[in-house]
Amino acid sequence: MYLLTSQGEREQADPRFREEVRLRSGQPVELCFQCQECTNGCPVAEFAAYRPGLVVRLVQLGLRHRALSADLLWLCPACETCAARCPNGISVRRVLDVLRGMSVAAGLVPLNHRELVFDHLFLTGIAGRGRVAELPLLLRYKLATREILRDAGLGLRMLRRGKLPLRTDGVKNRAEVRRLFRAVADAGASPEQVENPHLLRATAGAGGGW
Amino acid sequence: MRYSYYPGCSLAAAAAEYDLSLRRVCAALGVDLAELPDWNCCGATPAARVSTALALALSARNLALAQRAGLDLMVPCAACYNRLRRAEHALASEGPRRRNLEEMLNFRYTGEVKVVSAPEAVCRVGLRAIADRVRRPLEGLQVACYYGCLLVRPPEIVAFDDEESPVLLDKLMLALGATPVEWAYKTDCCGAGLALTRPETAQRLVDRLLAAAAEAGAEAVVTACNQCQISLETRRAAASPPLPVFYFTELTGLAMGVPGTGDWFRRHLVDPLPLLRRLRLAG
Ligand code: SF4
Numbered sequence: 001m002y003l004l005t006s007q008g009e010r011e012q013a014d015p016r017f018r019e020e021v022r023l024r025s026g027q028p029v030e031l032c033f034q035c036q037e038c039t040n041g042c043p044v045a046e047f048a049a050y051r052p053g054l055v056v057r058l059v060q061l062g063l064r065h066r067a068l069s070a071d072l073l074w075l076c077p078a079c080e081t082c083a084a085r086c087p088n089g090i091s092v093r094r095v096l097d098v099l100r101g102m103s104v105a106a107g108l109v110p111l112n113h114r115e116l117v118f119d120h121l122f123l124t125g126i127a128g129r130g131r132v133a134e135l136p137l138l139l140r141y142k143l144a145t146r147e148i149l150r151d152a153g154l155g156l157r158m159l160r161r162g163k164l165p166l167r168t169d170g171v172k173n174r175a176e177v178r179r180l181f182r183a184v185a186d187a188g189a190s191p192e193q194v195e196n197p198h199l200l201r202a203t204a205g206a207g208g209g210w
Numbered sequence: 211m212r213y214s215y216y217p218g219c220s221l222a223a224a225a226a227e228y229d230l231s232l233r234r235v236c237a238a239l240g241v242d243l244a245e246l247p248d249w250n251c252c253g254a255t256p257a258a259r260v261s262t263a264l265a266l267a268l269s270a271r272n273l274a275l276a277q278r279a280g281l282d283l284m285v286p287c288a289a290c291y292n293r294l295r296r297a298e299h300a301l302a303s304e305g306p307r308r309r310n311l312e313e314m315l316n317f318r319y320t321g322e323v324k325v326v327s328a329p330e331a332v333c334r335v336g337l338r339a340i341a342d343r344v345r346r347p348l349e350g351l352q353v354a355c356y357y358g359c360l361l362v363r364p365p366e367i368v369a370f371d372d373e374e375s376p377v378l379l380d381k382l383m384l385a386l387g388a389t390p391v392e393w394a395y396k397t398d399c400c401g402a403g404l405a406l407t408r409p410e411t412a413q414r415l416v417d418r419l420l421a422a423a424a425e426a427g428a429e430a431v432v433t434a435c436n437q438c439q440i441s442l443e444t445r446r447a448a449a450s451p452p453l454p455v456f457y458f459t460e461l462t463g464l465a466m467g468v469p470g471t472g473d474w475f476r477r478h479l480v481d482p483l484p485l486l487r488r489l490r491l492a493g
Pocket residue numbers: 031032033034035036037038039052053056085086087088089090092
């Protein structure tokens with residue numbers, strides 16, 4: 001079955017896609033009756049071409065490509081309002097996390113995508129020292145995204161106010177923290193526990209470059 | 211009262227004034243804090259986005275350490291609080307999730323030690339007892355109490371107060387002599403999660419909040435969330451209402467007359483001193 005989207009594009013419906021998202025997210029997406037409570041409470045809905053309720057609809061219809069390309073995947077700051085308000089107990093946020101991982105796996109996003117770069121640097125920092133060091137994290141992010149000058153003034157003001165210390169402590173038992181990354185990456189944990197396997201493997205140092 | 215203390219990565223850096231003011235206020239109220247030995251990052255949103263299992267494991271390691279220390283765990287950072295409560299919830303459930311975590315961390319969860327947010331822990335001393343310690347009532351200070359996302363959602367796991375309309379900070383502000391305003395944005399999202407990657411969008415959310423707070427008559431915002439404090443200070447438009455954003459511990463310390471307030475306020479990116487001077491609350 002082909003479905004037309006509002007942009008007039010054709011995409012073949014793939015019922016397996018709905019099942020995959022349902023399994024991986026643990027969310028009963030089939031129950032969604034399009035009440036739009038999620039969209040109404042979503043702080044970024046007005047900035048998104050694909051709003052929360054619509055993304056769930058795309059999943060239900062099995063429109064894989066549309067769903068995996070939705071801008072909301074990367075716009076969502078994980079406020080959880082959708083999950084708190086959905087009468088059917090669906091967390092759109094969880095669905096979006098899974099769609100992010102699937103869109104990476106499908107090669108639909110470049111690896112220098114900002115949100116992915118940030119998550120990757122954040123997690124490799126923890127895998128390495130057990131804690132986040134904000135200043136090196138920010139600098140690495142700026143380098144990786146080539147946005148050195150953006151917010152430079154703000155960065156200096158924060159430095160002057162002691163908000164970005166040059167040195168911070170790490171964890172002593174770093175081996176244990178590393179072991180947790182490895183254990184999760186190697187366990188082949190149940191699919192609903194690993195939303196983005198590519199990124200997880202890259203941060204756990206268990207093969208897979210980034 | 212004694213707690214293990216989990217500062218989290220942010221309180222050692224961008225939210226230093228939260229850490230400093232909380233420690234002072236706790237000391238003045240007779241609440242002992244012992245930093246949790248060798249605590250690790252909770253994983254925050256990135257870990258949860260990449261793997262629920264990893265997020266739970268990172269947070270649960272801290273709960274295992276806290277159980278060993280034998281004291282309830284006080285968590286000031288709202289993001290850490292949220293993640294640690296989720297791990298607590300998973301550990302308290304029966305089933306494979308709990309067994310996995312116990313196995314990975316080589317411990318048996320007993321449930322004797324609980325995760326407590328800093329505002330809860332401070333208010334546990336008793337609002338009456340806090341009011342009795344007030345030396346300089348915050349008279350004339352109209353303040354919007356802002357709770358954000360992380361202290362209230364998901365409600366079945368983390369909320370310690372009404373999820374849509376929490377009141378704990380409002381009650382505390384009343385006890386300090388300030389006037390909390392009524393406004394409808396207490397638990398709306400400030401977009402902190404977008405502050406770095408999509409600052410323009412974050413700014414739209416912040417400006418919406420500041421405009422609503424100003425409209426409600428507030429001259430300042432008070433919060434228990436460091437993500438909110440930082441994004442409200444750094445991601446506002448130049449033309450947005452110039453409201454300073456306080457940690458609840460700063461206003462508590464100010465009202466109680468504890469030393470060190472100058473060191474907290476000088477770290478703010480939106481200088482709170484003009485307002486405090488106008489209200490004769492600072493020299
Ligand atoms: S709130 Fe739930 S049922 Fe309503 S549209 Fe959103 S996901 Fe569907």
